[in-house]
Amino acid sequence: MELALPNDVLLLVGEQLEQKADCWNLVFVSRHFHDLFLSFVYRRVSLRDWHDASSFLYAILNRPVLARAVRELDWRDWHAKGLSEDQRKEITESTHLKEWLHVVSHSDIENQQWTEDLGQGLGDAWAALILPLLSQLRKLQLSYASTSPWLDRIMQRAIQCERPFVSQPPFKCLQEVSLHHRNDLDRGDTWGAREEHQSASTLLMPFFSLPSVRVITADSVVDPSTAITSPEQTTQNLRVGFSSITEIDLRSSSGNHGMEALVSSCADLKSFKYQHSDSHVLSHGYQPSAFYRSLAHSKKSLQTLWLDHYGSHFPFTAGGLNQSHDEWFGSLADFTALRELRVRLPNLLDIRYQNEPPTPLLECLPSSLATLYIEGCEERNLGMLVSQLQVVIKNRRTRFPGLNRIDIEGAFQNVRSDDDGATSSPGPEISDGVIKDKVFQAAEPLHIDCSNAGMELYLHDRTLLTF
Structure with a gap:
């Protein structure tokens, strides 16, 4: 029996479904509906552990059309579960995984280290492997650890158009990014001791170089102007008015220099929200005058300004007596x-x-x-x-x-x-x-x-x- 409605009309109906369960129900109606609506299930993806990530990676490598269907990726509820020997073996012997790692890795040593970290269920290793495949991604919500070397590395390669980002512009549709720091995801000293601010700032800054990104939300960011990064992590200097970002929301952060490197890079900044925290090692206390200097670039465009919304201040900071927060x-x-x-x-x-x-x-x-x-x-x-x-x-x-x-x-x-x-x-x-x-x-x-x-x-x- 032929369907009364053409596919275009059915797809328009499917676009009105907000619950993922409803999309799944459509998928199982018939083979025709399965092929027609499967991509709807992949529009909003939430990954919580290595098993979710492994299954998702297998699906999008096997059917690239599903990777192109992804619009939102939510990584906020990631749990770094321990893996058994059999589970690690399953990962290391996956043909699809080996082939993709060969494309993404720049050396045999890197390939081996990446495989080991995937086998430990480390979120940033899985995220860095999946992100390059999502060419139509619009919204990204990431949880990251104090040291997230794979995410740092893949974002550096994205803005430098290095492999695997050679054939097409990286993240050309990405508009909104949220970065959430979580201490419970810390990996220990696998990659050597690093200062807490390095991952936050180096992971944040590459998104300012992506032309489609408009909204950035992040927490636990220490002013990139303060950060001392190693050569392989150093991001290109952001020029004044270079970025297309219009909204910045920084929470529980410390802007010793008014976040000058970030704010001044925005050509048309419309919203800036900042919540101060003295809990970071390198915090010198809240310095409003520094934000006045950095925001001066946006005097004609800024529509929303939140300064130190319910921030936290200590009597003493790394800079000494913390009096400047009343400036x-x-x-x-x-x-x-x-x-x-x-x-x-x-x-x-x-x-x-x-x-x-x-x-x-x-x-x-x-x-x-x-x-x-x-x-x-x-x-x-x-x-x-x-x-x-x-x-x-x-x-x-x-x-x-x-x-x-x-x-x-x-x-x-x-x-x-x-x-x-x-x-x-x-x-x-x-x-x-x-x-x-x-x-x-x-x-x-x-x-x-x-x-x-x-x-x-x-x-x-x-x-x-x-x-």
């Missing part, structure tokens, strides 16, 4: 495309040595601003901030016509102090889990002004819900 970022008035700003109060206004900032908030904000989220407001500074914001709202019509929402976050939760001055959990006579009444009272004039101007105002304590 003023500088005026944002020249960032003429900026619509969303999230920043800590000491970085928004210069209040290190005085109660009132020498440069008022009115002169620090761009006229394009739509939402303003201020973090880290101490209770003693709330009155000053309310006063500064009232001036902004008063001039909203002429200076900030698009401003429609303000958020203020700080340590506003109810706590009580013992007689000796030590802070303890609130007792039954004080309501727990709420923002203090006097905080609401201090913010009430601003609330009235916002209401009259048709704006939204929210107070936050990071340990509580939004009020």
